[in-house]
Amino acid sequence: MTVPLAARLRPTTFDEFFGQTHLVGPGTAFRRAAESGKLGSIILWGPPGVGKTTLAEIVARLSGAKLEKISAVTAGVAELRRITEEARKGDGPLFGPRPTILFIDEIHRFNKSQQDAILPFVEDGTVTLIGATTENPSFEVNPALRSRARVYTLNHLSEDELRQVLARGMASLPADLTSEAEELLLNLSNGDARSLLNMYELVRSVAEGEITVDAVRNVIHDRAALYDKNGEEHYNLISALHKTVRGSDVDASLYWLARMLENGEDPLYLARRIVRMANEDVGLADPMAMLVCVAARDTVQFVGMPEGALALAEAVAYLALAPKSNAIYAAYKAAVNDVKNTRHDGVPLHLRNAPTGLMKELGYGKGYKYAHDFEGGLVGQNNLPEALLGRKYFEPTDRGREAKYRERMAEIRSAYQSTETSEVNPERSS
Helix, strand or coil, rough: CCCCHHHHHHCCHHHHHCCHHHHHCCCCCHHHHHHCCCCEEEEEEECCCCCCHHHHHHHHHCCCEEEEEEEECCHHHHHHHHHHHHHHCCCCCCCCCCCEEEEECHHHHCCHHHHHHHHHHHHHCCCCCEEEECCHHHHCCCCCCCCCCCCECCCCCHHHHHHHHHHHHHHHCCCCEEHHHHHHHHHHHCCCHHHHHHHHHHHHHHHHEECCCHHHHHCCCCCCCCCCCCCCHHHHHHHHHHHHHHHCCCCHHHHHHHHHCCCCCCCCHHHHHHHHHHHHHHHHHHHHHHHHHHHHHHHHHHCCCCCCCHHHHHHHHHHHHCCCCCCCHHHHHHHHHHHHHHCCCCCCCCCCCCCCCCCCCHCCCCCCCCCHCHHHHHCCCCCCCCHHHHCCCCCCCCCCCCCHHHHHHHHHHHHHHCCCCCCCCCCCCC
């Protein structure tokens, strides 16, 4: 069996390790603890191909511990029990007791009961846990287990670090590589050392003579994927899209939209979020914004993808360029807060319809002022429960269309505050 280049070149010491200098650089706390065998249980959080498994192997080698490696994708509670039972027994009388490091790759894929099954053995020292995850441990690892393991964050490799990785690969597996082809490989790897070496090895195996940009493109059609529609990166990207739209950065907004769509995001999910942006961040500063966004959603449903992407791009650009206001968003939140935190008094009698004689006798509709009977269609009457009289929720901004609504609100509130409103037909009701 041919061992992949990335596996053959896996570092065995911290000095051979590329990247993560904040952890493995000389004199760092992580390195000192690992070299002294006092690192304890840890969780390594970072993107693919940045050295999580390699770090676990180096730590185990330095500590002299037995390393048990499992993947949360395929392992179950039965395998965990086997490992912990063997850890309790040790290696036998010939070798004497030896500590066990349990390395769980993609630990975020273990469910709560599986993670709970590990906990007692980590707690009593039967095993030292090293978990590796590409997902945020704050959400994917049980708090009880997380509290017994220190979380270390690993980063994408920089371009210089990737060059060093590729240089090592070319030293082991020589080839003529143009500088343009090298740049393309670095770009396609997305900071993933394993992906970089795998791509280089694949291109070298099929290229005839010098490896050029065309040779790379003929073999590698897509960059290393970093996107998981159900993972943290999904939420990071939608957050970036929403915040750049809110910040009126049309170029960044289009980039984040394209990043999500090209990585396979559900276009209707994006359409729903874009409609939300129109409501939350543009509001009545530009009432057309919601219409544009709903039309974009309808276009995606009608014509499908990839053509529908242009409709979403148009909506995102419109939102980014539109005047911004969260006045409606804030007003509704304030109203909801009063609904949740004040008593629910009855609807004022003058606002109630009175379709029966009994209801009229009880005062339903009495004193209602029909707005069209008053000058300008404005009439001052108290329409909130008594406990909330005078409460103001909507405060238009001076941006976009809301500037006109601001003037109109001042006129309306003046009418409501006036005690001199003349009634034309005070007995009329709805």
